[in-house]
Every structure is written in structure tokens, then in C-alpha cells.
Amino acid sequence: MTELEKGPRGLRRGRGARERILGASQQLFGDQGINCTGMDQLCAVAGVSKRTLYQHFAGKDELIAEYLRRFDPDILPEVFDRTDLPPRERLLAVFDIHSPLCPFIAAAVEIQDPDHPARVLASDYKKAFAARLTETAREACADDPEQLGEQLALLLDGASARSRVLNTDAFAAAAAIAAVLVDNAIPAASAPATASLRN
Template identity: 70%
Template structure:
């Protein structure tokens, strides 16, 4: 499944007297950023609100991440560090099946509504090309295309680079369309992906007896 398309993140929990339960400052900051950035956006989340939810001082946040930009970049790095391992690292599926598994309906979809891919959302909010978050987004999206290409090559595609790029574009398009229309576009994307895969990967004919 497309694991960057998760459902709403649980709000940071509080223990007795408002203290956070069993989390270090760095982990609390990242947990708060995951909740706030997904719920209200990056620009709408100020560093003071982030520190308040994480129960840390601004100084502590800067000691760990240097700036809000550093928090944003690390937030993105933590979302999917291994690039969709629940799709590409599955031993129970053949390579051809793994390509199509990337289009399974994302976890957390309710009535066809899903949050926008956080990497796409970050790219929309942050226009500066050399911003640490934009760099991370670019790295991640290239990584997805690369893993699709590697899997397409393993499956025997005649042009794995082309198929990988086509499927990567289709994934992002399904994410944006689902969010824009509040209607699941992944079923249609999966059907298109099946056609692309069918055309790109020759069927193995049985050997004559």
C-alpha cells in the first residue's frame, strides 16, 4: 500500500499533570510535528505552538534541530525512511505483483477520503528549491521512482525506467486527485497501472514439449 498516505495521526498524549508519557524531547518534537503538520499544515504551525504541544522550550527545539526548517526536514525523513518497505520488500509477492501493490487503497482512507501525501503537501507549501524539506521531498520522490524502476527491471520490463517513471507519476496523481475531489482515485489508478504493467512486461510463454 502507499504508506505515505496514512490516516489522521493521534495527538501527543499527556500523563499526570500534563507531562508527556515516556518520550525524550526530540521524540516529542517529532511526534508533535507529525500531528500538527498533517492536521493544519507547515506554514500554519508556528515554532511556539510546536514547542507547547511537545512540552519543550524553544531553546531545546533549536538544540535538537537548529531551526523550524530542520524540524520539517526531519519530520519528512521519519515518515518513510526505507521508501515503502511494505510494498517493495514483500517476499510474498512476485515483482510484477509488487508494482501493483503500490496502488492498494492507502491505510486510513474513510469513505474515499485520504490526506494528501505529506511530501507533496510540503512541496506545495515550501517554494524555495534549496530548502532542506524540498531537498528531502526530491530525494524521496526520486527514491520511489527508483524502487519502482528496480522492481520493473526485476519483473522483466522491456523499458524499466519508463515504466517506473510512469507508475511514480500515476501514484502522485492519484494522491492529489483523491484529496482534491474527496473521492478515491486509487482504484482507477490501479486499473491504469495494470494496463501499463501488462504492456511493459512480456508474458512468459510456456516452453514447447
């Protein structure tokens, strides 16, 4: 970086500032939480001035919302959009790849206002995630796809919360429970004769 690319006090400016701010928010919000992260700290980690930060984001609320929007905008496409896996296996694959520390749950816990943009995003995301599970359960010919989708969504959220609180991985146990739920919900005649991902 040349001296011309630096602003006052040596802070970087111009190109990439927005991405650096979002990168800093991802690091700091994830490591220490939203409420414990101040704007001065975000600016320091991003290498921008407060003026630059406010040129890109009207305030912390807007930054929090954009931070969440970037996590999984297409609802786990690396699982749900796979054409090489039958629907039953996609339902189980979610437990292999789902983030153990769900940022949407963390944001909803930290932010009390139900109308806050981050809370609205978290709620919308969780509903959309359950809908993708239900849609996949329907493709797998589950007896009650809505019920199975909700059960798996609840199991995922529980595993994520438990992993966060106990600082341990609860997803192996959740995956075993999910396999039982899926086996009970999908008639054997409808289940494809393929090996599970866990074999």
C-alpha cells in the same frame, strides 16, 4: 509522571522531548500544513518549552526536514522488500498501501525555495521511489522498465494530489490504470501465473 519530571509552567522536559516534538510536527503539519503551524503551537502540543525545542532543532527548517526523513526512509519496504510476491504483484501492491496524502508533495507545494532541505528531501525521495519502481519493473521483465517506473510514479503522485485536493480516494482508479500499464509493459510469457492481490 512525577513533579520532578516537570519543568517551569508544568511543561514536561528531558526524556522523550525530541520524540514528542516530532510527533507534534507529524500531527500538525499533516492536519493543517507546514506554513500554518507556528513554533508556539508545536511547543504547546509537544508539551515543551521553546528553549527545549531549540535544543533539539536549530529551527523550523531543520524540524521540517527531520519530519520528512521519518516518513519512509527505506522507500516502502513493506512492498518492495517482500519476497513472497513476484515483481509484477509488487508493482500493483504499491497502489494498495501508498499513503493517500503524500507529505513530500505537500511539503514541496508549501515550500517555494528549491534549496530548502525539505524540498531537497522531497526531490530525492521521489527520484528514489521511481528508481525502486523501475528496478521492480526490470525484475518483472518489462519491455521498458524505466518508462514503466516513471509512468507508475507519475500515476501515484497524481492519485495522491487528487486525493488531497478533492478529499477523496483516487487510488482505486489509479490501481486499475496501473494494472493496464503493467499488463501492456510485461510480456505475457514473463508474467508469473499468480492471482492478483485484488481478486
